[in-house]
Amino acid sequence: GAGVSQSPRYKVAKRGQDVALRCDPISGHVSLFWYQQALGQGPEFLTYFQNEAQLDKSGLPSDRFFAERPEGSVSTLKIQRTQQEDSAVYLCASSLGEGGFGYTFGSGTRLTVV
Amino acid sequence: LAKTTQPISMDSYEGQEVNITCSHNNIATNDYITWYQQFPSQGPRFIIQGYKTKVTNEVASLFIPADRKSSTLSLPRVSLSDTAVYYCLVGPGNRDDKIIFGKGTRLHILP
Numbered sequence: 001g002a003g004v005s006q007s008p009r010y011k012v013a014k015r016g017q018d019v020a021l022r023c024d025p026i027s028g029h030v031s032l033f034w035y036q037q038a039l040g041q042g043p044e045f046l047t048y049f050q051n052e053a054q055l056d057k058s059g060l061p062s063d064r065f066f067a068e069r070p071e072g073s074v075s076t077l078k079i080q081r082t083q084q085e086d087s088a089v090y091l092c093a094s095s096l097g098e099g100g101f102g103y104t105f106g107s108g109t110r111l112t113v114v
Numbered sequence: 115l116a117k118t119t120q121p122i123s124m125d126s127y128e129g130q131e132v133n134i135t136c137s138h139n140n141i142a143t144n145d146y147i148t149w150y151q152q153f154p155s156q157g158p159r160f161i162i163q164g165y166k167t168k169v170t171n172e173v174a175s176l177f178i179p180a181d182r183k184s185s186t187l188s189l190p191r192v193s194l195s196d197t198a199v200y201y202c203l204v205g206p207g208n209r210d211d212k213i214i215f216g217k218g219t220r221l222h223i224l225p
Contacts, residue, residue: 004157031210042201042215043158056212091157099209101148105157 004106021077021109025094035091082113118202123220132189136202146207147185152199
């Protein structure tokens with residue numbers, strides 16, 4: 001597609017529920033990143049994939065957070081047993097993998113845990 | 115990854131030129147300077163990148179002094195639609211790496 005697509009656009013979850021957030025990167029993009037953005041803050045890095053390999057997951061806040069990209073294209077961020085502090089916008093970005101920080105971001109998924 | 119420092123917020127008026135300065139004292143030799151723009155309810159959008167001297171595109175100009183320890187994003191003749199958060203980032207130009215965002219600069223354009 002022309003851009004990075006994320007779904008759903010909005011998600012309301014009850015505390016304790018599991019959620020799955022989807023990212024469709026630009027076709028052919030090697031690198032894929034997930035970020036978490038709280039209200040009024042800059043995006044915080046969660047994890048990075050190069051093709052299907054998860055090269056960096058140092059930003060995942062707890063073992064309740066899990067990300068995968070099994071075929072090197074679509075990625076899913078899963079949050080188990082959601083807590084209120086998980087409420088945030090989750091952003092996905094992709095790039096060709098050539099460096100230079102020319103990443104394309106999606107519009108994000110706004111997760112609200114009630 | 116080099117840390118950056120930029121003003122938390124700025125106000126300006128429509129039609130003015132706006133300059134946002136970012137300091138990055140620990141920039142590495144192979145680091146590039148990149149600026150992103152973020153509107154409410156959208157993801158950040160790449161606007162300009164440079165290594166040294168001056169870079170200009172249809173959106174902005176980026177001025178980088180010889181020591182590269184700072185950079186200035188210049189937005190000519192701003193309009194209300196330029197109200198956004200602007201992030202200054204520094205990182206390697208030859209490979210992908212996680213971007214460390216700060217709080218950015220909240221730019222308010224007034225009529």
